[in-house]
Amino acid sequence: MAKKIFVGNLPFTTTSEELKEVFTAYGEVITAKVVTDRISGRSRGFGFVEMEPAAADAAIGALNGQDLGGRPLRVDAAKDRPPR
DNA sequence: GTTGAGCGTT
Numbered sequence: 057m058a059k060k061i062f063v064g065n066l067p068f069t070t071t072s073e074e075l076k077e078v079f080t081a082y083g084e085v086i087t088a089k090v091v092t093d094r095i096s097g098r099s100r101g102f103g104f105v106e107m108e109p110a111a112a113d114a115a116i117g118a119l120n121g122q123d124l125g126g127r128p129l130r131v132d133a134a135k136d137r138p139p140r
Numbered sequence: 141g142t143t144g145a146g147c148g149t150t
Contacts, residue, residue, distance in 0.1 A: 062146085062147055064146060064147080068143075068144090091147080091148050091149090092148095094148095098142095100144090100145095100146080100148090101144060102145090102148090103147095103148080132147095134147055135147060136147095137147075137148065137149085140147090
Protein backbone atom coordinates (compact mmCIF):
# COMPACT_ATOMS: atom_id res chain seq x y z
CA MET A 57 0.00 0.00 0.00
CA ALA A 58 1.23 3.45 -0.83
CA LYS A 59 1.38 6.50 1.35
CA LYS A 60 -1.47 8.97 1.49
CA ILE A 61 -0.87 12.68 1.20
CA PHE A 62 -3.21 15.45 2.22
CA VAL A 63 -3.19 18.42 -0.11
CA GLY A 64 -4.92 21.60 0.86
CA ASN A 65 -5.07 25.34 0.30
CA LEU A 66 -5.47 24.85 -3.41
CA PRO A 67 -7.60 27.03 -5.69
CA PHE A 68 -11.24 26.09 -6.30
CA THR A 69 -10.42 25.62 -9.92
CA THR A 70 -7.95 22.81 -9.28
CA THR A 71 -9.01 19.35 -10.38
CA SER A 72 -7.79 15.81 -9.77
CA GLU A 73 -5.94 15.86 -13.09
CA GLU A 74 -4.09 19.01 -12.11
CA LEU A 75 -3.22 17.49 -8.75
CA LYS A 76 -1.97 14.33 -10.40
CA GLU A 77 0.08 16.31 -12.89
CA VAL A 78 1.71 18.30 -10.12
CA PHE A 79 2.51 15.26 -8.00
CA THR A 80 3.51 12.93 -10.81
CA ALA A 81 6.42 15.23 -11.46
CA TYR A 82 8.00 14.11 -8.19
CA GLY A 83 7.19 10.42 -8.38
CA GLU A 84 4.74 7.76 -9.35
CA VAL A 85 1.23 8.86 -8.47
CA ILE A 86 -1.00 5.92 -7.60
CA THR A 87 -4.18 7.90 -7.10
CA ALA A 88 -4.96 11.61 -7.06
CA LYS A 89 -8.37 12.92 -6.08
CA VAL A 90 -9.70 16.34 -5.26
CA VAL A 91 -12.37 16.35 -2.60
CA THR A 92 -15.52 18.05 -3.77
CA ASP A 93 -18.33 19.02 -1.48
CA ARG A 94 -21.01 16.38 -1.86
CA ILE A 95 -23.56 18.53 -0.09
CA SER A 96 -23.40 21.47 -2.46
CA GLY A 97 -21.39 19.84 -5.26
CA ARG A 98 -18.57 22.39 -5.26
CA SER A 99 -14.88 21.89 -4.78
CA ARG A 100 -13.73 22.14 -1.19
CA GLY A 101 -10.30 23.33 -2.16
CA PHE A 102 -8.38 20.27 -0.99
CA GLY A 103 -7.62 16.75 -2.10
CA PHE A 104 -5.67 13.55 -1.56
CA VAL A 105 -2.76 11.96 -3.35
CA GLU A 106 -1.46 8.42 -2.95
CA MET A 107 2.13 7.60 -3.89
CA GLU A 108 5.08 5.48 -2.86
CA PRO A 109 6.74 6.41 0.47
CA ALA A 110 9.84 7.77 -1.24
CA ALA A 111 7.86 9.67 -3.84
CA ALA A 112 5.43 10.91 -1.22
CA ASP A 113 8.26 12.21 0.92
CA ALA A 114 9.82 13.92 -2.06
CA ALA A 115 6.52 15.45 -3.11
CA ILE A 116 5.71 16.64 0.40
CA GLY A 117 9.14 18.17 0.84
CA ALA A 118 8.93 19.85 -2.54
CA LEU A 119 5.33 21.00 -2.63
CA ASN A 120 4.66 21.70 1.02
CA GLY A 121 4.69 25.45 1.53
CA GLN A 122 5.18 26.11 -2.16
CA ASP A 123 3.15 28.73 -3.93
CA LEU A 124 0.34 27.46 -6.15
CA GLY A 125 -2.27 29.71 -7.66
CA GLY A 126 -0.97 32.58 -5.55
CA ARG A 127 -1.37 30.74 -2.27
CA PRO A 128 0.94 28.65 -0.09
CA LEU A 129 0.21 25.05 -0.90
CA ARG A 130 -0.40 22.75 2.03
CA VAL A 131 0.97 19.24 1.68
CA ASP A 132 1.19 16.75 4.54
CA ALA A 133 0.69 13.12 5.43
CA ALA A 134 -3.00 12.24 5.39
CA LYS A 135 -4.85 10.17 7.93
CA ASP A 136 -6.79 7.06 7.14
CA ARG A 137 -10.27 8.49 6.76
CA PRO A 138 -10.79 9.66 10.34
CA PRO A 139 -14.35 9.92 11.67
CA ARG A 140 -15.67 13.43 11.87
C1' DG B 141 -21.78 34.73 -9.70
C1' DT B 142 -19.93 33.69 -4.02
C1' DT B 143 -15.90 31.06 -0.18
C1' DG B 144 -10.89 29.57 2.64
C1' DA B 145 -10.43 25.75 7.58
C1' DG B 146 -9.40 21.34 6.89
C1' DC B 147 -8.56 15.00 6.09
C1' DG B 148 -11.97 11.79 1.04
C1' DT B 149 -15.72 7.96 -1.68
C1' DT B 150 -16.14 3.43 -3.60
